[in-house]
Amino acid sequence: MAYSGESYEAHLDRFRKSAHIRSLDQYRALHRESISNPQEFWARQALAYLVWEKKWDHVHLADYEDARFEWFSGGRLNACYNCLDRHLSYAPEKVAYYWEGDDPGLKKVVTYKELYQTVNKLASLLSVKGVRKGDRVAIYMPMIPELPAAMLACARIGAIHTVISSEFSAKALSSRIKDCGASAIITSDLGFRGGKVFPLKENADAASAESPSVETVVVFNRRPKSSCRWSHKEVSWHDVVADPAIPDYIPPVPMGSEDPLFILFTSGSTGKPKALLHTHGGYLLYAAMTTRLTFDIKGKEIFWCTGDMGWITGHSYGVYGPLLNGMTSVIFEGVPGYPDHRRFYDILSSYRVDTFYTTPTIIRELAREGDSHLDGYDLSSLRLLASVGEPISPETWKWYYHVLGNDRCPVIDTYWQTETGGHVLTPFPGVAPLKPGFCSFPFFGIDPVILDDTGEPIESPDQEGVLCLKKPWPGMARTIYRNHDLFIDTYFRQAPEIYFSSDAAKLDEEGHFRIIGRVDEVINVAGYRFGTAEIESALMEHQSVAEVAVVGHPHPVKVQGIYAFVTLKPGIRKTESLKKELAEAVLREIGIIASVDVIQWADALPKTRSGKIVRRILSKVASGETKDLGDTTGLSDPAVIAQLIQNHNS
Numbered sequence: 093m094a095y096s097g098e099s100y101e102a103h104l105d106r107f108r109k110s111a112h113i114r115s116l117d118q119y120r121a122l123h124r125e126s127i128s129n130p131q132e133f134w135a136r137q138a139l140a141y142l143v144w145e146k147k148w149d150h151v152h153l154a155d156y157e158d159a160r161f162e163w164f165s166g167g168r169l170n171a172c173y174n175c176l177d178r179h180l181s182y183a184p185e186k187v188a189y190y191w192e193g194d195d196p197g198l199k200k201v202v203t204y205k206e207l208y209q210t211v212n213k214l215a216s217l218l219s220v221k222g223v224r225k226g227d228r229v230a231i232y233m234p235m236i237p238e239l240p241a242a243m244l245a246c247a248r249i250g251a252i253h254t255v256i257s258s259e260f261s262a263k264a265l266s267s268r269i270k271d272c273g274a275s276a277i278i279t280s281d282l283g284f285r286g287g288k289v290f291p292l293k294e295n296a297d298a299a300s301a302e303s304p305s306v307e308t309v310v311v312f313n314r315r316p317k318s319s320c321r322w323s324h325k326e327v328s329w330h331d332v333v334a335d336p337a338i339p340d341y342i343p344p345v346p347m348g349s350e351d352p353l354f355i356l357f358t359s360g361s362t363g364k365p366k367a368l369l370h371t372h373g374g375y376l377l378y379a380a381m382t383t384r385l386t387f388d389i390k391g392k393e394i395f396w397c398t399g400d401m402g403w404i405t406g407h408s409y410g411v412y413g414p415l416l417n418g419m420t421s422v423i424f425e426g427v428p429g430y431p432d433h434r435r436f437y438d439i440l441s442s443y444r445v446d447t448f449y450t451t452p453t454i455i456r457e458l459a460r461e462g463d464s465h466l467d468g469y470d471l472s473s474l475r476l477l478a479s480v481g482e483p484i485s486p487e488t489w490k491w492y493y494h495v496l497g498n499d500r501c502p503v504i505d506t507y508w509q510t511e512t513g514g515h516v517l518t519p520f521p522g523v524a525p526l527k528p529g530f531c532s533f534p535f536f537g538i539d540p541v542i543l544d545d546t547g548e549p550i551e552s553p554d555q556e557g558v559l560c561l562k563k564p565w566p567g568m569a570r571t572i573y574r575n576h577d578l579f580i581d582t583y584f585r586q587a588p589e590i591y592f593s594s595d596a597a598k599l600d601e602e603g604h605f606r607i608i609g610r611v612d613e614v615i616n617v618a619g620y621r622f623g624t625a626e627i628e629s630a631l632m633e634h635q636s637v638a639e640v641a642v643v644g645h646p647h648p649v650k651v652q653g654i655y656a657f658v659t660l661k662p663g664i665r666k667t668e669s670l671k672k673e674l675a676e677a678v679l680r681e682i683g684i685i686a687s688v689d690v691i692q693w694a695d696a697l698p699k700t701r702s703g704k705i706v707r708r709i710l711s712k713v714a715s716g717e718t719k720d721l722g723d724t725t726g727l728s729d730p731a732v733i734a735q736l737i738q739n740h741n742s
């Protein structure tokens with residue numbers, strides 16, 4: 093495949109002519125202003141992007157000692173009003189979502205007005221059921237347009253939504269509901285993915301039976317209502333929408349800029365997933381602005397972000413960012429490869445998608461199945477291709493650019509995290525030279541620095557360190573719900589006045605950032621983030637297990653796979669069927685996304701003299717390395733390693 097720097101330049105030129113940010117100089121000037129004069133810069137943006145019920149008193153306040161950050165405090169606005177009501181006067185019939193079901197025969201078109209009507213009914217119902225400002229509502233739904241409707245209904249009445257991806261199991265759902273004390277669950281009877289049926293309501297029933305806080309369960313039925321059991325807590329979505337007694341309109345509750353908008357659970361290196369909390373004003377502004385500028389949105393685009401709405405990508409670029417900008421998006425319920433490998437090309441061409449945002453895992457999957465599947469499709473609508481979630485290898489980047497994009501579309505590699513709310517590093521289309529594998533430049537307000545082990549900034553190129561952010565930015569998470577100390581310790585204690593990302597990064601000669609990967613015990617499997625501790629505790633649930641250690645290992649499609657070293661209790665036989673049982677235990681505890689790729693029996697695990705498992709060595713064993721295992725002198729029993737190496741692949 094030819095790699096031509098010139099062709100990148102040619103289409104950058106085309107983009108440049110009409111882009112919001114037209115030159116590197118313009119970008120640099122604005123970026124400089126966003127860092128040196130954030131008060132004025134962000135005040136201007138907040139007025140341009142959002143409608144405020146009351147203007148703020150302070151643009152921003154920061155206290156690093158206690159990790160307290162405020163944006164536009166004193167101001168009041170409503171997220172749902174900004175996403176829906178304000179577009180109704182000029183574009184009620186504009187399509188908000190094109191929905192494509194897992195079954196290719198299922199499609200739906202939802203206009204802004206229709207979405208508004210559904211949201212008002214649902215918000216009225218929640219209100220009738222006693223859900224109030226600040227209450228938590230869990231949303232456990234498949235990728236259907238009713239999912240964003242549920243999020244916006246919560247936002248309209250000031251309830252805090254917590255979306256739990258339908259890929260999570262009943263147990264994972266239950267622990268998240270308990271953790272945030274949700275008083276309502278909005279779910280669906282069933283979810284469909286890749287031709288398989290998922291019993292979401294059954295899982296929600298199990299979770300609600302264990303969670304005394306849950307008073308109401310709203311069920312959106314995909315199949316006739318009689319097909320599931322109903323209890324006194326439950327309400328049918330369809331009945332609500334048809335019920336004349338439920339008001340068609342409920343006024344949006346004016347929310348303080350710093351009032352919580354949502355909680356989203358994400359994996360960390362210790363213990364249970366963390367309940368990150370995002371607030372109204374800053375998050376909405378950051379989602380709206382990054383959407384418009386990173387993807388260079390003008391308004392007529394058809395945008396397809398493949399991220400599940402149970403993750404931050406779906407929140408910022410499937411719901412809030414696009415709706416705040418009055419855009420049209422595609423929601424797809426299924427997976428690539430079902431019913432066949434032409435599915436993604438079918439969707440891209442039939443909806444004339446021009447802006448496509450997906451993960452390297454999906455790109456690799458498409459590439460791996462072969463270019464012949466593209467034959468016969470008109471993909472000329474594509475204008476911009478973007479990537480998120482994991483480092484994109486130059487090879488995958490080039491397939492994206494040359495094959496899918498037909499040498500015409502910039503590839504935008506966006507780096508960010510659940511914690512950052514929106515893009516942190518990204519090449520702006522038409523501005524940054526495109527470099528395969530690089531996320532290039534900081535977004536406005538982002539002041540990145542790479543720190544070495546001693547906390548000193550690394551100035552020279554090609555030297556690896558941890559990416560940290562020096563200034564607060566509007567989209568940053570404000571706390572871990574009910575655990576502010578953990579928030580401080582995880583992100584703000586590694587060096588004075590910085591946010592610590594936990595990602596290794598380096599710079600090239602021209603100042604472009606490249607992300608290497610996590611430095612903590614978080615592994616990134618197909619763009620999903622898992623704490624190794626989370627998987628370990630799922631394995632420990634099995635009665636045969638004495639001890640486990642989980643690490644990531646190289647995987648051809650998922651980049652990292654899950655590799656578990658398991659020590660069994662005395663007398664338990666090491667059988668293949670036990671391996672299967674253990675893998676199933678993880679699926680049960682976490683969900684279908686957590687499939688363990690390899691289980692290796694270990695008679696013992698390498699430990700330091702103080703008893704800490706040495707994962708560094710286990711990662712190397714899992715990757716098939718037999719030499720160069722690093723310093724092993726601190727181990728209590730170095731002979732353990734030889735045995736692990738011997739049993740690798742056995």
Ligand code: WT7
Binds near residue numbers: 509
């Ligand atoms: C972690 C955050 C950001 C939305 C999806 C994931 C990794 C994210 C990139 C990228 C290399 C990336 C990082 C980060 N990551 N984007 N473009 N290049 N790595 O959100 O679940 O919070 O995961 O994903 O390791 O820390 P998340």
